[in-house]
Amino acid sequence: MGASKLPGYLLGRVVKAAIVVLAIVVCNFFLIHAAPGDPASIIAGQSGAADAKFLEQLRAQFGLDQPLHVQLWLYLKGVLTLDLGFSHRQQMPVSTLLWDRLPATLLLTGAAFLFAVGLGVTMGALAARRVGTWGDSVITVLALAFYATPLFWVGLMLVLLFSVTLEWLPSFGMASVGVEMSGLEAVLDVGRHLILPGLTLGLFYVAVYARLTRATMLEVADQDFVKTARAKGVPEGRILRRHILRNALLPVITFAGIQAGQLVGGSILVETVFAWPGIGRLAFEALLARDYQVLMGVFFCTSVMVVLFNLVTDLLYALVDPRVEASA
C-alpha cells in the first residue's frame, strides 16, 4: 500500500460510513415506530389503571403528540449534534443510560472475545498440526459440540454445576452488592462473576475460531511455499507459526472483525440469563417498553461500531498480508 494513498482512502471510507449510519438511523426510526403500541399505552397497561387524561399527559410529555416527520427531524437534529435524546420513561438522558451500561457490556464481550480468539486459534492450530490423530478428533468434536449447543442451555448447565452443586461461583449479577471491599477484592469479585457468563458467551466463538483456523491451516499447509520451507530445512514449529498460521489468519481476522463490531451490542441472551447489566438487555427491554429513544440510541452506537470495525478490519488485512492493498 502506498503511504500517500491512505489519507484519501480513509476519507472516502469515513464519508461513506457516515452516509450508511445516517441511513440506518432513518430506517430504525421508521421500523420502531411501525411496531404497534407506544410507550404511553404500555405504561398505562403496566399501571393497571388509566384514563384519557393520563394517556394524553404521557404522550405530550414524550413528544408523541407531534407528527412523525417532526419527531424524525428533531431526532436527526439531535444525532447530528451527538445528542441521543431523553428517555421519558426512565426520566434520564439516553447517553447516561448507555454510558452506565457500556462498561459492563465491554467487559463481558471483550473477555469473551479474547478468550474465544485465544483458545479458538490455539485449538485450531493444534488440531491442524496433528490432523487425523485422536487429539484432532477430540478438538473437532468439542468444537462441534460448543457450536451446536444453545447458549442459554450452556449457561444454565454451567450455573447448575458451578453455582448450585459446587457452590464455587455466583450465578448472577456483576458484583456482590452491599459488601465493603478493597480495590483488589472488588476486582477479584467482578472476576468471579465474569467467569460463567464469559465462558458461556465465549464457548460458541471458540468453536467458530477453532474450526475456521483448522480448516484454513490445512488448506495453506498443502501449498508449495510450505513444502519449499520444509525442503529448506526450516524447523516445523517455525513453519507452523510463520508460514502456515500467518497465512491462515485472514479469514480469522475477517470473522474477528465482524465479532468485534458486535461487542458493543452485547448479548441479550447471556446478559438475561446471568442478570448482567449490559446494553443488550437495555435494548431488549427498551424494545418491549417501546422506549424509542433508548432503542434508537443503542442502534446508533452499534451501527457506528460495526462500520468502524469493518474499517479497522480492512486496514488490518493490509498489515497482516502485504499483498492486500487498501482500496476503496
Added chain:
Amino acid sequence: MGLSRRGLMATAIVSPWLMRAGDALAQGIQPKRGGTLTTIVNPEPPVLHVGVNNQAPTLIVGGKIFQGLLRYSAKLEPMPELAKSWEVSADGLEYTFHLQENVKFHDGQPMTAEDVVFSIMKFHMEVSPRARGVFARIKEGVAVDANTVKFVLSAPFEPFLLMFDVTVSAIVPKHLFDGQDYRQAPAVQKPIGTGPFRFVEWQRGNFIRLERFDGYWKPGQPYLDSIIYRVVPDSQSRRLALETGQVQLTQSNDIEPFDVPQMRARPNLEVQTAGWEYFGPLMWLELNHRVKPLDDVRVRKALAHAVNRDFIAQRLWFGIGKPATGPVASSTRFYDASAKMPAYNVEAAKKLLDEAGLKPNGQGVRFTIRHLSLPYGEVFTRLGEFLRQSLRQVGVDLQLESVDVGTWAQRTANWEFDTTINYLYQYGDPTLGVERSYVSTNIKKILFSNVAGYANPKVDALFTQARDAADPKARQAAFSEVQKLLVEEVPLVWLMEMAFPTIYDRKLNNVITSGAGVHASFDDVFLA
C-alpha cells in the same frame, strides 16, 4: 355509622400490634436489629416514585420509601400508619385524620398536615388516574392544624377509607414538588418519603439499594440495616438465586407457578400466597361483544361451562389462586357467595351452542375465534393452550395469536381482539375495582375500561346505586343483585382469583402482616 367506624378504629389500633408481637413471641423470637435483606425486583421499574409510576415493582420498592395514611388487614380493615386515628362524621361526608407526631421525611423536614393535603388534593389528583377518579369527590381538603387533616366530600362515598394505602396515595413532600411539573421534578429521580428505608443507590439493570432511615418515627425500627433489590430478568436465574440463598425473598411474578412446588419442598423456604387481599386480582377471559357470536348470552354461558377452572387453579397455577366464582373476588368486600357462575359442564355447553343454532361442521367446528395471548410469561402461554383444548371439546376453534406486551396493550385497548386474557385488581371494593369493567359509561378505547363493550342499563343502575349509597347494607343489597345478574349474563368468563407466591428464607420474619403483603413498609421485618 360514625360510631361503628370508631369502634373499628379502636380495635384496629390495638390488635395488630398485639397480634404481631404475639406472632414473633410464639416462635420464641425477639425482633433483632441488623442485617441486609437481598431480594429481587422484576421487571425493573422505570422510576421509583410511587404515584408518578404505579407498576407493581415500583409499588413494592416504593412501599419501603413512602407511606400512606393507613394500611389494611387481610380483611381490609383500616389500620394506622401515618394517621394514628381517624373519625368519620355521621353523614359520611367528613373524614378527619389525626397524624402521627414527629414524622420526618428523609431530607430531615417534618411531615405535616400540609404535605398530606398537597399529596391528596394536588399530587395524586394530577399524576394518578385511579386516585383522580375518587379524590375528585373531595369538595374540600384542609389542614386543621399541623397534625390534623379534614376532607369534606361532595357526596357520601363509603369506600373512601380504602384509598389511603401507600400504593394508592403515598404522602409526598410538598416542599419538593409544589410549583413544579410533578412528573419531571428532581425528586422523582431521588425519591424522598417518610418510610423506614431511604433510597441510596440505583445501578440500572443491576440493583437498587435502600438503607435504614435513622430518623424513622417508630422508635427502634426498622430492624433491617438495608434492603437490596437485585434486577434478575430470567425466571430460572431467579429461582436459582433463591435456591442458592443469594436472595432471601421473592415476590409477585418472580417465580413461575410451575416452580413453586419444588420451592415448597425445600425445608429452609416458606411459601405464602397471602398478602394480595387488598388488591384482589381477578383473571378472566375477555370477550369482545362486538364479535359474533360472542354477543349471544347462550354462547357466553357455553364458554363458561366449557372451561374447567379447577384445572387452571390446580394444574397451571399449582394452587396459587382459587377458581373464580363470579365477577367479585372472594377477598373483596360485598362478595356474594350465592352468585355462582356456570359450572364446568361440557354437555351443557354443547347443548347451549346447539340452541344458539351453531351446529358443528364436518371437522366438528361450530365457529372460530382469534385469541390474543397475554404475553406475561410461560404460564399464560400454557393457559392459552389449555383454553384452546377446552373450547375445542365443545366445537369452538380458538386460534392463538402471540404478541408482545406493547401490541397486546394497544390491540386490547382498541377493541382489536375476539378474546384475550386480562386480570385486574379490585382494590378491596367493587366500586373501586369491579364496576369499571361492566358499566356502559366506561366503554372506552382505553386499557382496563369496559373493552368488552358489555352494556346493560340494569347493571349500570345497580353499580351507581351501590356507589352512592352511604349505608353498607344498602350497598350490599345492590352488589348482591348485580353479582346475580352478571353471573346470569356472563359478560366475561371469570377464571381465577389470583395470588402471587411470596417465598422467603425462614430466617426472615414478619414478611406478610397485612392485606398488601410485600408492598408494606417492612419496618417490622427482621432476620433471626
